[in-house]
Amino acid sequence: MKKALLILNLVFAVLLLASGVRAQNRLIKTRPMGTVTKNELALTYGPFVQYSITTYKVWYLTTGIDGKPDTATGLVVFPVVENKALPLLCYQHGTVNGPSDVPSERRGGWELAGVGAALGYVALAPDYLGLGESRGFHPYVHAATEASAAIDLLYATQEFAEKLKFPLNGQLFLTGYSQGGHASMALHRELERNYSQIFPVSAAAHLSGPYSISGETFKRLISDEPYNYVGYTAWVALSYNQMYKIHDNVEKLLKQPYAGMAMQFYRHEIDLSALNQMLIDTLTKRHGKPISRLMFQDSLLENVSKNPNHPFLLAMRDNDVYDWTPKAPTRIFYCKADDQVTYRNSVLADSIMQVRGAKDVKSADVQSNANHGQCVQPAVLQTVFFFATVQAQIATGTRDLPTLPVRMYPNPAREFTRLEGLPKSGQVMVSNLQGQIIFRSSINNPYMDIPLQGLSKGAYFVQLLSAQGIWHNKLLVQ
Structure with a gap:
């Protein structure tokens, strides 16, 4: 009984390891x-x-x-x-x-x-x-x-x-x-x-x-717009077909000759750049431009559009x-x-x-x-x-990132604002409230004038990062 229990425990441990449970x-x-x-x-x-x-x-x-x-x-x-x-x-x-x-x-x-x-x-x-x-x-x-x-x-x-x-x-x-x-x-x-x-x-x-993947990305891949990265489309098809065992042959997802080109990539006979160029050249020769959806089997696209539980769509949704x-x-x-x-x-x-x-x-x-x-x-x-x-x-104290004693004036400002007390080196960046970077510059002097002409009235963020520390503040443009 003890020997049988030991064997059972060993088998169970192997199964745990094989199933992905981590030590x-x-x-x-x-x-x-x-x-x-x-x-x-x-x-x-x-x-x-x-x-x-x-x-x-x-x-x-x-x-x-x-x-x-x-x-x-x-x-x-x-x-x-x-x-x-x-x-x-x-x-x-x-x-x-x-x-x-x-x-x-x-x-x-x-x-x-x-x-x-x-x-x-x-x-x-x-x-x-x-x-x-x-x-x-x-x-x-x-x-x-x-x-x-x-x-x-x-x-x-x-x-x-x-x-x-x-x-x-x-x-x-x-x-x-x-x-x-x-x-x-x-x-x-x-x-x-x-x-x-x-x-x-x-x-x-x-x-x-x-x-x-199942929404915005798939919409892009099956649109009528040209796409210069059709190799990604083939890679997605190969990937999900492998991991979800959708079909026993990729030709049921991709038309020929695209399926054959994809399989060359799958077998590591060509790299992604070569695959992408081959697909673009063939699509352009046949259809005038590289459109991703033209690589897919028509029956696949039709079935996916009619069946919300199609295996390929479920695979995309899972990701x-x-x-x-x-x-x-x-x-x-x-x-x-x-x-x-x-x-x-x-x-x-x-x-x-x-x-x-x-x-x-x-x-x-x-x-x-x-x-x-x-x-x-x-x-x-x-x-x-x-x-x-x-x-x-x-602020754990284990990594010293002090706030630098930088002064910004005028604030509010119209044509420019000046930063003083800058460190010897670093980066200054100004962003709007949407996160768009509208100005950035390396620090070369202890002061810097930031031009504001052409900016809309409102609030902006000014940030500084250097080896000596960080600084950030809100800037109002009038």
Whole structure:
């Protein structure tokens, strides 16, 4: 009887592991990926950079796309600093070109994790399942695995920091851009629902993400408007067909020759850029312009329009990440002219969260005329200021972010306002109440005149961030 009970317990433990139930020991191994100096970083990212950084590729245990244990990879970046307990920053990267175009190889947008560490965070960036050294084909914009891969890297990063005797202060900040905006929103939701005692979220900023997959994103993909990123459409079809087992053959979702091109990508024979160009060329040759919906089987689109419970629509709905109520301070930054991810995703997410009673959720069009690539800089800059302000409000004493003794006059003002008592270096930014950045400048002198000609009467926010501290105030323009 005892032997049978022991065997039963072992079987049960294996089943728990296979089903994705996590233990805290996730770290497998690490490899240094190099150091970048503060001066090198400042040349690219501005004078408010505070630290040099050291980068590591990290292998960790997670649950794979098949529900079985898998080894995943990610990047962890430490500031070069001693005797300071610092917060964690989880950065989720945007769409990449293929399995090796990932943060753990210091590619795939890793720089934003590097900037986070240079500003005083211990930054981590998961590669996602099916990318880096994880098995299989990446489940693109699949909320559950975007969240699980990040959570297991959070565990591994804590273990790694403890191994290095690098103190953490218990704060956690979340962000991500494009696909990473979807991933950071999925992670945020999962942490607040199921890990609030283990990984309490201090603040989150989700940037230009496709939060409404079944609604706003799908509308864009099946519209009659040309779309120069049709490779995303094929990737979504491949991803959900794999994860939800909708059909045994992708040809039931996509017409030929598009299905054949997509399968080349699925088998890792071509990368996303090659796939996208092949699809654009073929669509343009056949129809005069690249229209995403023309790749789908007509029967699929017809069935989806008639059946609200069609498996493909249910799969998309399962990956919507906007219909919930964040507790931590949350910002949703976007640009109205985004040519890849429609801004309506952000507007919808904000409105639904407000209706649900979210206490501190705001969206902002940070630069109306910016496309998807151009939106990165203003969205990230707003995120930097937002996180710095939250840290100052937390005021734990473990990270010194004093309020600088800056003077602004005149206020109210008409033609200009002057800032005096500025630090040696840093960034100044002026935003309207909608969050749009209307002025920004590096600090070169102990004073700065901000021109106000052409601005509408009303209130604006003036913010300053530097290695010496932060400052912000409201400006009234008459």
